[in-house]
Amino acid sequence: MTNATDFILLNTLLNTKLQKGVEGQLSLHGISFTEFMIMHQLMQAPNHTLRRIELADQISITASGVTRVLAPMEKIKLVEKQANPRDARVSLVKLTEAGERIYTEALVSFEHSAESLMSNVSAGQLDEMLKLSGKLL
Amino acid sequence: MTNATDFILLNTLLNTKLQKGVEGQLSLHGISFTEFMIMHQLMQAPNHTLRRIELADQISITASGVTRVLAPMEKIKLVEKQANPRDARVSLVKLTEAGERIYTEALVSFEHSAESLMSNVSAGQLDEMLKLSGKLL
DNA sequence: GAATTATAATTGACTACTCAAGCATTAGTC
DNA sequence: GACTAATGCTTGAGTAGTCAATTATAATTC
Numbered sequence: 001m002t003n004a005t006d007f008i009l010l011n012t013l014l015n016t017k018l019q020k021g022v023e024g025q026l027s028l029h030g031i032s033f034t035e036f037m038i039m040h041q042l043m044q045a046p047n048h049t050l051r052r053i054e055l056a057d058q059i060s061i062t063a064s065g066v067t068r069v070l071a072p073m074e075k076i077k078l079v080e081k082q083a084n085p086r087d088a089r090v091s092l093v094k095l096t097e098a099g100e101r102i103y104t105e106a107l108v109s110f111e112h113s114a115e116s117l118m119s120n121v122s123a124g125q126l127d128e129m130l131k132l133s134g135k136l137l
Numbered sequence: 138m139t140n141a142t143d144f145i146l147l148n149t150l151l152n153t154k155l156q157k158g159v160e161g162q163l164s165l166h167g168i169s170f171t172e173f174m175i176m177h178q179l180m181q182a183p184n185h186t187l188r189r190i191e192l193a194d195q196i197s198i199t200a201s202g203v204t205r206v207l208a209p210m211e212k213i214k215l216v217e218k219q220a221n222p223r224d225a226r227v228s229l230v231k232l233t234e235a236g237e238r239i240y241t242e243a244l245v246s247f248e249h250s251a252e253s254l255m256s257n258v259s260a261g262q263l264d265e266m267l268k269l270s271g272k273l274l
Numbered sequence: 275g276a277a278t279t280a281t282a283a284t285t286g287a288c289t290a291c292t293c294a295a296g297c298a299t300t301a302g303t304c
Numbered sequence: 305g306a307c308t309a310a311t312g313c314t315t316g317a318g319t320a321g322t323c324a325a326t327t328a329t330a331a332t333t334c
Contacts (some may be wrong), residue, residue, distance in 0.1 A: 052283065053283085063282070064283080065285065067284055068284095068286085087282085089282045
């Protein structure tokens, strides 16, 4: 049993724990973890707008996954579809004002639970993990 | 944006990458990541046997998830069901000889891909990640 | 500039789970 | 030792995705 193997198995369990912990808080805002990740990416994009494929790449799901996650978000107007005048194939996704508000509120809850879930490591150790995870990505 | 939040989001992407990387190799042996985790736990258990609930806890899925994953594994005889004479409610799961063989073969592939996926960090850094992940679990 | 190839997005069919309800069986209580 | 509560497991219904095929548009090549 190598350490690399051990790490992958351990990290799988850790990831499940972290995700469940955060999801509990996000559900109070009516959004899922995946929806939060989508809004998080849109929030950082210029004009709060991205192509569906870029979104897919950034959160590591398929294009069809993006279509399926966005459908209900459009219905409740968290995001809106926009055409790209230069290329009729692409449909741009934009975070609405309402979406921006919900995201900002949800982010507070996310950060609180994140801090609490990570409270067993020091600030320095957290920096180290961030750095090393970045190298692996 | 706190580092704790950043870490959780980053780790989610990392986990997806690691899991997909390993799954590609495991599929050559005809097993999924979850099936591998189950066999891995059984392999380490006394007499290669565990209760379904213990299995569920150890790999962080629900009891019903365990039932659903094990069904096809029983059909192809990777594991077998055993009654517990002391308590008729529990049904024990045991790794068969065939299961043991498949696991051992699959483990080699798992370790190779794990090493390769983790090759961007040093042995010391890997130890550090293992230690810190352990603290968070 | 017509024909071929590539890209963006969606859809139908499937998979791998979860959750809530149910059925046995065992444990705890009086 | 009968009654209630708790535990172990399974099942039906639902959810969040994947993959392969399809449609529409754009880019490339000849």
